[in-house]
Amino acid sequence: xxxxxxxxxxxxxxxxxxxxxxxxxxxxxxxxxxxxxxxxxxxxxxxxxxxxxxxxxxxxxxxxxxxxxxxxxxxxxxxxxxxxxxxxxxxxxxxxxxxxxxxxxxxxxxxxxxxxxxxxxxxxxxxxxxxxxxxxxxxxxxxxxxxxxxxxxxxxxxxxxxxxxxxxxxxxxxxxxxxxxxxxxxxxxxxxxxxxxxxxxxxxxxxxxxxxxxxxxxxxxxxxxxxxxxxxxxxxxxxxxxxxxxxxxxxxxxxxxxxxxxxxxxxxxxxxxxxxxxxxxxxxxxxxxxxxxxxxxxxxxxxxxxxxxxxxxxxxxxxxxxxxxxxxxxxxxxxxxxxxxxxxxxxxxxxxxxxxxxxxxxxxxxxxxxxxxxxxxxxxxxxxxxxxxxxxxxxxxxxxxxxxxxxxxxxxxxxxxxxxxxxxxxxxxxxxxxxxxxxxxxxxxxxxxxxxxxxxxxxxxxxxxxxxxxxxxxxxxxxxxxxxxxxxxxxxxxxxxxxxxxxxxxxxxxxxxxxxxxxxxxxxxxxxxxxxxxxxxx
Amino acid sequence: xxxxxxxxxxxxxxxxxxxxxxxxxxxxxxxxxxxxxxxxxxxxxxxxxxxxxxxxxxxxxxxxxxxxxxxxxxxxxxxxxxxxxxxxxxxxxxxxxxxxxxxxxxxxxxxxxxxxxxxxxxxxxxxxxxxxxxxxxxxxxxxxxxxxxxxxxxxxxxxxxxxxxxxxxxxxxxxxxxxxxxxxxxxxxxxxxxxxxxxxxxxxxxxxxxxxxxxxxxxxxxxxxxxxxxxxxxxxxxxxxxxxxxxxxxxxxxxxxxxxxxxxxxxxxxxxxxxxxxxxxxxxxxxxxxxxxxxxxxxxxxxxxxxxxxxxxx
Numbered sequence: 055x056x057x058x059x060x061x062x063x064x065x066x067x068x069x070x071x072x073x074x075x076x077x078x079x080x081x082x083x084x085x086x087x088x089x090x091x092x093x094x095x096x097x098x099x100x101x102x103x104x105x106x107x108x109x110x111x112x113x114x115x116x117x118x119x120x121x122x123x124x125x126x127x128x129x130x131x132x133x134x135x136x137x138x139x140x141x142x143x144x145x146x147x148x149x150x151x152x153x154x155x156x157x158x159x160x161x162x163x164x165x166x167x168x169x170x171x172x173x174x175x176x177x178x179x180x181x182x183x184x185x186x187x188x189x190x191x192x193x194x195x196x197x198x199x200x201x202x203x204x205x206x207x208x209x210x211x212x213x214x215x216x217x218x219x220x221x222x223x224x225x226x227x228x229x230x231x232x233x234x235x236x237x238x239x240x241x242x243x244x245x246x247x248x249x250x251x252x253x254x255x256x257x258x259x260x261x262x263x264x265x266x267x268x269x270x271x272x273x274x275x276x277x278x279x280x281x282x283x284x285x286x287x288x289x290x291x292x293x294x295x296x297x298x299x300x301x302x303x304x305x306x307x308x309x310x311x312x313x314x315x316x317x318x319x320x321x322x323x324x325x326x327x328x329x330x331x332x333x334x335x336x337x338x339x340x341x342x343x344x345x346x347x348x349x350x351x352x353x354x355x356x357x358x359x360x361x362x363x364x365x366x367x368x369x370x371x372x373x374x375x376x377x378x379x380x381x382x383x384x385x386x387x388x389x390x391x392x393x394x395x396x397x398x399x400x401x402x403x404x405x406x407x408x409x410x411x412x413x414x415x416x417x418x419x420x421x422x423x424x425x426x427x428x429x430x431x432x433x434x435x436x437x438x439x440x441x442x443x444x445x446x447x448x449x450x451x452x453x454x455x456x457x458x459x460x461x462x463x464x465x466x467x468x469x470x471x472x473x474x475x476x477x478x479x480x481x482x483x484x485x486x487x488x489x490x491x492x493x494x495x496x497x498x499x500x501x502x503x504x505x506x507x508x509x510x511x512x513x514x515x516x517x518x519x520x521x522x523x524x525x526x527x528x529x530x531x532x533x534x535x536x537x538x539x540x541x542x543x544x545x546x547x548x549x550x551x552x553x554x555x556x557x558x559x560x561x562x563x564x565x566x567x568x569x570x571x572x573x574x575x576x577x578x579x580x581x582x583x584x585x586x587x588x589x590x591x592x
Numbered sequence: 593x594x595x596x597x598x599x600x601x602x603x604x605x606x607x608x609x610x611x612x613x614x615x616x617x618x619x620x621x622x623x624x625x626x627x628x629x630x631x632x633x634x635x636x637x638x639x640x641x642x643x644x645x646x647x648x649x650x651x652x653x654x655x656x657x658x659x660x661x662x663x664x665x666x667x668x669x670x671x672x673x674x675x676x677x678x679x680x681x682x683x684x685x686x687x688x689x690x691x692x693x694x695x696x697x698x699x700x701x702x703x704x705x706x707x708x709x710x711x712x713x714x715x716x717x718x719x720x721x722x723x724x725x726x727x728x729x730x731x732x733x734x735x736x737x738x739x740x741x742x743x744x745x746x747x748x749x750x751x752x753x754x755x756x757x758x759x760x761x762x763x764x765x766x767x768x769x770x771x772x773x774x775x776x777x778x779x780x781x782x783x784x785x786x787x788x789x790x791x792x793x794x795x796x797x798x799x800x801x802x803x804x805x806x807x808x809x810x811x812x813x814x815x816x817x818x819x820x821x822x823x824x825x826x827x828x829x830x831x832x833x834x835x836x837x838x839x840x841x842x843x844x845x846x847x848x849x850x851x852x853x854x855x856x857x858x859x860x861x862x863x864x865x866x867x868x869x870x871x872x873x874x875x876x877x878x879x880x881x882x883x884x885x886x887x888x889x890x891x892x893x894x895x896x897x898x899x900x901x902x903x904x905x906x
Contacts, residue, residue: 486675489642492662493669494740495692500663504688508679 067499068413075410075423082466083430085451086441093444094288107289113273117293120253120269123184127191127252128245134192134347135199137340142200143207145337146325153341154201155581160348161197162577163570164527165257166544168194170551170566171351172262174358182264190258193351195248196344202247206240208325209318239309246305253301254294254434256530257544261551270294271436271530278440279534288444291437298432352570359563370560378561380553381546382539385565388546392526393572395542399464399525404518406465407472412506414473415480424477431470435530438463443534460535460542464525471524475517479510512583519580523573543569593618593776594639594744599648601634601800608634610800611648616744616778621770622805623791624780627823631800632780633672636746639778640669652743663692668742672749674733676721682708682732683717689740707735710769727758734766738773745777751786763789784825796820817905827878832905839901840879842867843894844887851892853877858886869893 094104107113142154160168172190173181180186210233218232234241256271263272270290278287328334360366374385381388410427414420430438442463446453453459483506491501529544536545543565550562594616601609608631616622626632637643639650641662650657657665668689677685683704690700708714711731721729730750737745750766751759763786770777770790779790787794788808795805796816804816815821821829828835845851853871858881860866865886867879877895887893 484675486671486673487677489640489662490669490671490675490677490736491688491692492642493640493665493667494689494736495663496688497661497663500692505677 067502068416071409071413071416072423075406075413075427078406078466079426079429082442082462083433083438086438086445087433089445090288090291090437090441093284094292097285104289104292107286108293113290113293116268116270116273116290117297119184119267120271120297123187123191123267123269124249124253124255127188127195127255128248130188131192131195131248132199132241132245134344135196135203137336138196138200138344139204139207141337141340142204143210144212144325145328145333146321147328147337154204157200157344157348158197159574159577160193161195162523163194163573164529164544165194165255166261166527166529166547167355167566167570167573168351169258169261170547170563171355173551174563175351175354182262184263184267186262187255187259187267190262191248191252191255193348194258195251196348198247198251199244200344202244203237203240206318207237208321210236210324211319212324212326242305242308246301246308250298250301254298256434256436257548261548270297271434274436274440275530275533278443284444287440291440294434294437295432298434302432355563355570356567359560359567361560370557370564373557373561374564378550378558380549380558380561381541383541385546385550385561388541388543388565389568391536391540392543392569395461395464395532396522396525398458398461399468399528400518400521402461402465403468403472403521403525404514407469407517407521408476408510408514410469410473411476411480411510412502414477424473427473428470430466435463435467435528436534438466439531439534442531454535455537457537457540460532461525463531463535464528465521467528467531468521468524471520472517475520476510476513479513480506483509515583516580519576519583523576523580526573526576527569593620593653594778595651596635596639597649597651599635599638599645599650601631601638601643602646607800609638609645612797612800612802613648614795614802614805616776619774619776621775621777621779621790621792623787623794624778624797625782625784625787625791625794625823626780626797627782629799630797632797633748634800635797636669636748636778636780639744640667640746641665666740666743668737668740668745670733670737670745670747670750673753674729676729676733676736678721680721681717682713682719682721682724685721685732686735686739688736693740703739704735707739710738710772711735712765726754727762730754730762734769738769738775743776745775747777747779749781750779751783752781759786766790784823796823798823814903815905821905830875834903834905835877835897836901836903837866837878837880839898840877841896841898842869842879842881842887843896845892845894849892852895853893855887855889855891855893857889869895871895 218228259269259272274287274290277283362369414424547562547565550558596614599612624632686704687700853869856868856870858867865881
């Protein structure tokens with residue numbers, strides 16, 4: 055019988071789909087985390103209180119700055135994004151879908167590229183410091199607010215607001231007493247995400263913060279790499295972990311309290327074309343301002359990469375193939391490294407995440423695995439990189455100088471996204487499709503090959519695209535692990551910035567433009583695959 | 593050929609199947625008739641191997657199927673709402689079972705063409721499932737299940753999601769196809785017209801039990817109890833007996849007397865008129881009138897019953 059040719063029985067595959075992700079997590083997540091714990095809580099073999107580092111004035115200053123800049127960044131992001139969210143949530147106009155797609159571009163850009171764009175844009179004196187950090191965070195996170203709040207807004211019944219106006223409420227009271235309370239759940243959800251991203255921000259702070267502004271994340275790097283105080287770095291990692299856990303806990307409580315009963319309407323019912331000249335002006339003005347805010351930094355970045363003396367040219371790009379004092383490799387080699395590493399990381403993330411998705415979707419124990427796989431999201435990339443450095447430094451796990459360790463840590467960062475992209479699609483497959491296949495003679499392994507794989511194929515491709523983009527721009531973990539003779543693009547850019555001179559700066563800008571280009575191309579490809587499909591998760 | 597013996601399935605406290613026993617002979621079509629929740633779909637899932645019974649067994653050609661997984665049973669199932677593979681075209685759906693048993697390409701092509709012709713979809717090989725109408729999807733589902741020549745074909749409310757006109761047409765086609773291929777089939781439905789039209793025998797199910805099995809005429813002549821009688825569509829079921837509507841004769845009262853009752857409604861149903869009379873002594877009686885002249889609502893009538901039309905229930 056043909057069904058005997060199945061590669062794996064149902065039980066064998068289940069063991070594989072649990073075993074591989076669990077083993078991966080145990081070795082590359084739990085073990086480094088344990089190493090951080092050990093380094094932070096023990097000193098010369100004995101238990102040692104971490105309080106000296108926790109209460110150190112420098113630590114307190116860093117935690118304070120981390121917290122207030124995250125709050126301020128969140129407020130600024132919402133303020134800048136709200137007009138666009140309103141326009142997308144209330145009006146139908148030509149190009150609306152395009153606007154929704156373009157808004158996401160900054161969000162997928164590597165943090166290093168965003169930092170460089172504002173370095174290029176902001177005038178001398180303002181280009182480093184807290185203001186630059188806040189603006190860069192707003193630029194980066196605007197997509198979250200526009201997409202989450204805008205989509206929710208589009209689901210609100212406009213007649214509720216109209217009812218308020220017949221009861222005598224003017225535009226401001228309607229906003230304050232009807233619209234904003236109804237929007238609250240989506241605002242809270244978006245704010246929580248922006249807060250977390252700003253709180254754990256690394257690349258932007260390291261580059262734009264200058265010497266005097268440091269988040270916990272950046273301070274872990276400073277302590278570990280610049281001051282070689284591994285204990286302080288470990289304790290700061292634990293502080294960071296506690297803060298993130300606290301934030302997530304508060305968010306979850308807030309979300310249940312804010313959730314408003316009532317069902318969302320379809321956009322067909324709620325959206326309408328702008329009617330008056332004033333409404334058209336509001337639409338054009340909001341989107342124009344948004345376009346300027348998002349487009350200008352990137353345009354200036356490209357311009358600066360082409361600047362040669364007083365004119366323009368490709369000199370900085372031509373220099374990329376020559377050796378430089380900033381790196382132990384040519385910049386061009388960094389481009390190749392990045393693509394190779396990202397491809398390898400994508401393969402690892404798709405295999406491990408894909409197997410995990412099968413386990414999560416197919417079995418009752420899957421929910422636990424689902425939760426476990428989200429953990430790397432809570433631990434920051436810098437923490438992972440630092441954990442790898444101190445965990446994998448002696449036999450038999452002296453991996454930290456192995457070339458494959460970079461794709462592994464990048465895959466770990468991308469893993470939650472892969473699982474999130476694939477598991478819902480798998481879960482959505484009608485069980486009767488599998489039953490129908492079985493009754494037509496397909497063995498369990500054959501059912502997976504003939505039914506599950508083709509259907510999740512598109513989701514897997516999307517996941518692979520995201521994993522590739524994430525790995526390509528990954529900076530926080532990679533900066534710890536990339537060997538000096540084989541840097542990735544973000545690391546090379548960072549090294550160039552640490553060197554004086556116009557040519558070094560121009561090469562950093564040129565590399566950032568290349569990184570932006572490769573990222574945007576991969577994301578556009580993903581979007582095209584996703585559009586052709588009927589499923590989607592964003 | 594197929595024997596279901598004492599099969600019981602519990603979902604928690606609820607018994608979905610409660611000691612069901614049913615036989616199916618070679619080339620026979622048995623319709624399983626029951627309302628929703630009667631356990632008829634669960635019965636099909638047990639036979640197909642998609643649901644493990646808590647007790648009892650399923651025997652096919654003398655072989656106990658307990659240890660045989662669904663994909664080796666050689667039993668076909670046409671699902672409610674079709675469950676077609678949307679990621680494959682019509683050919684891919686019909687060819688699926690043929691590929692699973694290892695047919696070669698030319699044999700598959702030939703068989704797919706033959707089956708699509710049989711179900712009236714010749715030339716549909718390349719069509720995407722999403723572009724098909726409900727009736728066309730139903731035909732593809734049937735062709736897909738028939739392609740690998742299953743020993744027994746199970747059908748789970750195959751026409752349930754279609755509108756009435758289409759249903760009547762497909763019903764005739766199913767009759768033709770079953771006869772042409774001399775299929776052995778179990779056909780689950782809640783519609784008695786479908787059950788009577790297709791089933792050589794009809795099994796009536798209620799709350800997880802088979803309450804009566806027989807030919808349509810047998811059921812109609814001697815329903816097992818009042819509930820079965822009502823479910824079969826018999827009117828005038830009362831006090832352990834059934835008065836057949838066609839045995840009720842009505843005479844209009846013209847001389848001002850009250851008569852035996854007053855006509856409540858008269859509704860034409862094709863060639864006959866269904867007349868409901870409210871009796872003076874209480875209760876209602878249904879009658880079928882086949883003449884063009886029939887009493888109208890409000891008319892006073894006398895009622896007589898032909899004794900041959902009274903059935904005592906067991």
